[in-house]
Amino acid sequence: MRVVRLLRVLKLRRIIDAMLEYIESEFTFLVISLLRLLFFIVLLNHVIACLWFLIGKESSTSNIINWIEVGGYQDETATYKYFTSLHWALTQFTPASMDVSAKNVYERMFSIAVLFFAMVAFSSIVGGVTASMTQLQNLRSNHMKQFWMLRRYLKQNSVNKELQFRIEKFLEYRIMKEQEYVQPQMVLHLPKLSIPLRNELAHSIMVQWLRGHPLFHKISTLMPNFMHKLCSNAIKEKVLGQGDIVFEHGEECNHIYFLSAALVLDYTPLLNKRREEVEDADSTRLQQKQWLSEPALWVPWKHLGVCECDKPGELISVDTNNFQKEMCAHPAPRTFCASYARLYVECLNNLPKDMLSDVLDESTLDTTALVDRANAVMAAIYDVGRGSSSALDLSHLGLP
Template identity: 35%
Template sequence: FGITRVVICLVVANHIVACGWYSVGWMAEDPRGSWIAEADLESRSLTYKYMTALHWSLTQFTPASMEVSPRTTYERIFTVIVILFAMIAFSSFVSILTASMTQLQHLSSNESRQFWLLRRYLRDWGVRRAVGKKVQRYLEYAYAEQKNRVQEPEVRLLSLLSEPLRVELKHETFSHYLAGHPLFRQCSEQARAFGKALSATSLASNDIIFACGEQARMVTFVTSGALEYCVGLGPDDSPHAATLVKREHLYEGMWICEAVLWTEWHHVGDLVAVTECQVITIDAIKFSDDVRGNLRLAQALRKYAHKFVLNLNMVDLDDLTDLASQLFSPLDAIDLDDFAGFSSFADLEEERPSLTSCCHYLYQRLRGKRPTTPSPFSMPRRRRSSRSSF
């Protein structure tokens, strides 16, 4: 990206120089003695004249030559100025290109060495070929994802954030996926209350997320990849019934095991990763602890939980599944009046300081500079109405 930006700047600079070079020749005191007349361009089209001027400009920035040369004093002065500027610009471009290529080679060699060490480790410790391929395939996927998206540990500046801002940042990065659930979409900004319960996890192909009979501990939202869920067999089911079990696939925006948030729950099926994927989980215990601190949200969720459990109890035992959304819609348990007083994201956008302004303010303070903007932590906030207070 840095090289592309420099190339675009050079193209724009050459365009400006080409226009200036043509203007110097066109405004000469004696038009017959200018470079335009010497190159016999009077009868040529404007496009040909521009391309000739651009060609001349490019030769000043690179070690090349052409038949066009300065003929008047002003043209000579303009040429000297352009050469001095081009010398600095071209040298900077070469240094940036060299540094970028060196960095790229270093990253490539480091990547090759790490995977070479991985293969040697698997071989030296006698890891079975199937397991070794699975490990290598997942690490290749995880490494590619790390290069495509900046990870939180790579941004050391984030460690300076206060705990409330850290929770808010986590909520902002995960809210896009949580909004697929009608309940969390209604919670809006109040969903920040359980930001500590959120976490992101990467899974390898064929990883087992949970098995039938295990005690449930978290809700899982799929953000990329695919998961496969199948209901477990009962003790009275025949072996032939295993071939008739319907398998459900979960993709981005889907969730599973919501019931653990509202009642004690044991998994009634198996969940396995079909491909390498990433998921967001909500820890049920942390969720419960965090929500209790927000009275208004706790009241609304308590009513939702009561209706959810009532709907769940109406389902026949043989039809139970961890995919509660297939048994009944979450909208059936939502009372919009309970969430009517919650502020939306757009309502609070102007009144709260942005994360970018907070990070910039902290960075200036650490560098010992006088901040150019007032502290976002001391900005006055709109007073909450009694309707939206906790």
């Protein structure tokens, strides 16, 4: 009856299969599959070793010659007897030998049964291990071959060493990301989703990078439907490599940028400076939860500096034209954003000229306070619309 408890191993397999669903790396999945096969071999040989020892022990009790007495293992410890039995079991699965063999008809019958079982089971196990090892080798060899071809291509076309290094580092980063994270184009069922579900999915993925800005955090909280459409139609993700230029001084700006977790940017302000003086100018290092070029949402804007990627990662960009289009299609977002824009532009005009920059975060402009004032304006306007007040007095809000 205790042997029946071995059926719990089937439950263990279901648990392991459920855990494997959380593994995203193909390399890790193959390694774990290989370890699972090895564990099964050890478990199977443990059971056979226990049965082999049981037959020898029962034969000794019945005064039948057995492998324990012939080998002189009567006085050995239980641990030594167990590992001797395990050694015998392993030799039945592999082309190996040892001094322990069957000494009576029961042991001989069991040996024959194990040999027949081993021919079928072990061949399939070895086939699985070989297939896993072959896949691991193919993954590594294909990766190395492709990079070897890349280096040959770059050398044959006389590409300089610095650019070769940047290209290789960027491709290593992209391949690593593709191995760790499932790419949208790999999920064949995604195009079958309805448009509202696509919008919600895009919102769930993108909004985590936008919530660092008080305005987008407030929009996400108060107007989730508008934020869903915004994430689907106006927000894109772009992968940057080390040394890539995000924008140059003087370029027309039609995006506001947000940094992902891995990305690190260097921003150098060049107001009233020439492009050649960029190396002598002081740069600002930008990391996660910072944003660039917010004024482009509200006014015509040209970049006032140079932004360069220092560490590879993803840059989240909000297209200003699509943002304005989606905003104007809904009364509540239009009212809220228009109030915020008036307050923001007033503060922008009041800034000293030497403080103007593409990086206008909380340290320069108190955007949280501007969002609160814009929200109060919107609330006051809607109170009047509902007839709760006979006149609209916004003088206490400081709205220009």
